[in-house]
Amino acid sequence: MSRNHNHDGDGVSRRKVLECMTWAGTGVLWTIAGGVPRSLGIVGSAQAAEASASAPTFLQISDSHVGFDKAANPHALATLEEAIGKIKTLPAKPSFMIHTGDITHLSKASEFDDAERIISQSRLDVHYVPGEHDFIDEEVKLYRERYGRGTKGAGWYSFDANGVHFIGLVNVVDLKAGGLGNLGAEQLTWLADDLTGRSNSQPIVVFAHIPLWSVYPTWGWGTDDGARALDLLKSFGSVTVLNGHIHQVMQKVEGNVTFHTARSTAFPQPAPGTAPSPGPMKVADDRLRSLLGIASIVFKPGEERLAIIDTPLQG
Secondary structure, three states: OOOOOOEOOOOOEHHHEEEEEEEEOEEEEEEEEOOEEEEEEEEOHHHHHHHHHOOOEEEEEOOOOEOOOOOOOOOHHHHHHHHHHHHHOOOOOOOOEEEOOOOEOOOOHHHHHHHHHHHHHHOOOEEEOOOHHHOOOOOOOHHHHHHOOOOEOOOEEEEEEOOEEEEEOOOOOOOOOOOOEOOOHHHHHHHHHHHOOOOOOOOEEEEOOOOOOOOEHHHOEOEOOHHHHHHHHOOOOOEEEEEOOOOOOEEEEEOOEEEEEOOOOOOOOOOOOOOOOOOOOOOOHHHHHHHOEEEEEEOOOOOOOOEEEEEEOOO
């Protein structure tokens, strides 16, 4: 539900304004100007439905971890199914869905099968990038056999939809426990070629598993050569970077780039620095679904920012 702001009372140009919704039962509409969020008030479900029905949308889900069965959520497949159930009841059918990795927990064929069985119920085209948990089978081939056709290298690719250019990147190859993600020279060269000749006014959406910005390097929550990718994108007027991996919503706006990480559909992780290490976080059963969820992204032609609606499984 993005509005066309030329300038507000503080003289902030619309290029520096992001409007998005976070939905917890009803939604709170936020604007972020110069990186500072402020609430614009409560938005009821009817208005949220109108927002998603009035313009093309796509969905992001992440970190399904199919096969996970520990105390943090012994029923990860069931909560994925709940997330897909929410998608099926959206008032307007999204154009497609993006999954930002860790489809499975242990890269087993049965886990990929279960994930496909549930996610296909959305009846949406799904664009995947791998998480590190999708690359741990012995020959590292199950993800590539299912989702790597037509991609480059370890699975990177791009496509266009609704006037937006989408770029799926892979930053989990040979990832060490607690280590930073890495794109590598070959992928960065491909990215530069992919962007060559594109109009700077075309909105760009980049999606990868590990955040491209340094959320918390101590826990490996960042990409060591992410800045090189962002340098290639700095001339574009609107860039949205979508990630998973950290299992919680975090946002940042830097100039023309909006960064957004998604909730998991499986289990939460602690906020940066609030625990000795990252990993599955056990919470009270009645809180779990409020920390899991999906994200809808709305694009309106002529407006530079994408609107993001975060929807927990339970408000």
